[in-house]
Amino acid sequence: MGPFTDLLDWLAGRGLEIVLIILGSVLVARFISWIGDRITSRIDARSTGGDVLVRSEAAKHRHSLTQVITWTLIVLVYTVAAFYVLERLGVPVTGLVAPATVLGVGLGFGAQRVVGDVLAGFFLITERQYGFGDVVSIQVVGGGDPASGTVEDVTLRITRLRSADGEVVTIPNGQIVKVVNLSRDWARAVVDVPVPTTTDVTRVNEVLRDVGRHAFADPELRRLLLDEPSVMGVESIDLDQVNVRVVARTLPGRQFEVGRDLRERIVVAFARAGLNIAPEPTAAPAPAPARQGSQQ
Numbered sequence: 001m002g003p004f005t006d007l008l009d010w011l012a013g014r015g016l017e018i019v020l021i022i023l024g025s026v027l028v029a030r031f032i033s034w035i036g037d038r039i040t041s042r043i044d045a046r047s048t049g050g051d052v053l054v055r056s057e058a059a060k061h062r063h064s065l066t067q068v069i070t071w072t073l074i075v076l077v078y079t080v081a082a083f084y085v086l087e088r089l090g091v092p093v094t095g096l097v098a099p100a101t102v103l104g105v106g107l108g109f110g111a112q113r114v115v116g117d118v119l120a121g122f123f124l125i126t127e128r129q130y131g132f133g134d135v136v137s138i139q140v141v142g143g144g145d146p147a148s149g150t151v152e153d154v155t156l157r158i159t160r161l162r163s164a165d166g167e168v169v170t171i172p173n174g175q176i177v178k179v180v181n182l183s184r185d186w187a188r189a190v191v192d193v194p195v196p197t198t199t200d201v202t203r204v205n206e207v208l209r210d211v212g213r214h215a216f217a218d219p220e221l222r223r224l225l226l227d228e229p230s231v232m233g234v235e236s237i238d239l240d241q242v243n244v245r246v247v248a249r250t251l252p253g254r255q256f257e258v259g260r261d262l263r264e265r266i267v268v269a270f271a272r273a274g275l276n277i278a279p280e281p282t283a284a285p286a287p288a289p290a291r292q293g294s295q296q
Helices: 002-048 057-088 094-110 112-126 201-217 255-273
Strands: 135-140 147-154 158-162 168-172 176-181 187-196 230-237 241-250
Touching: 002 057, 057 112, 057 147, 112 147, 112 158, 135 158, 147 168, 187 201, 187 255, 201 230, 201 241, 201 255, 241 255
Parallel strands: none
Antiparallel strands: 135 147, 135 176, 147 158, 158 168, 187 241, 230 241
């Protein structure tokens, strides 16, 4: 009965303390996560009125910073709880300093990529290169096609994007070599209108300016535009067509929606004005290989 009694005494004493420490750390971590979610939800609601794509740069930074602080506090809570549990188990914490130093050196060599990811994430957030809700194109180490999409999560280690096809792309921050932010402060919708070379370009410019004025006067589209769309004129000249460019400054992340609306308006306006849009050039068929004559 002696060992069993000692076990019961330990469970009623230090064992109960260990259980309480673990439960307390879980509850504190859940509370921190809940507070972080409430703060980020309030930031989003105040900055955009519920639109996750359009928010100010300060709101994007506050959102990302809140996520990082929440993650750091949760890790800190579990780390402190682990030390307290080790102490209640009778493991000398001071005696772990030397092994922890050796382990830290080993991890430093073996986890260089993780450390690089964390450092890169720190600079990404402090330099405000992008934030939650930004539309970005990210080039990673090794080349290949860049990853494009809307930023859904930014931590010290990874960046998570949602592509236009709905796919989730997770990128380690240490692998990022180039970032193109498509929604920083404001964006620009660019529409190139191809017309035949025989078309009166002056008339085309007049129709496009009229389209821009009507678009800016539309209450639904006006809330997405920062100023009236402008006609830049002839952008390029090809053999059978010329491209006339129309640009419009928009709210960040809304350039694609504005571009689609402008293209639709341009097609309708050209039809009413009797103007034609140049068709896509068709590739000439490849010549058939010459047949070799039969040798006598």
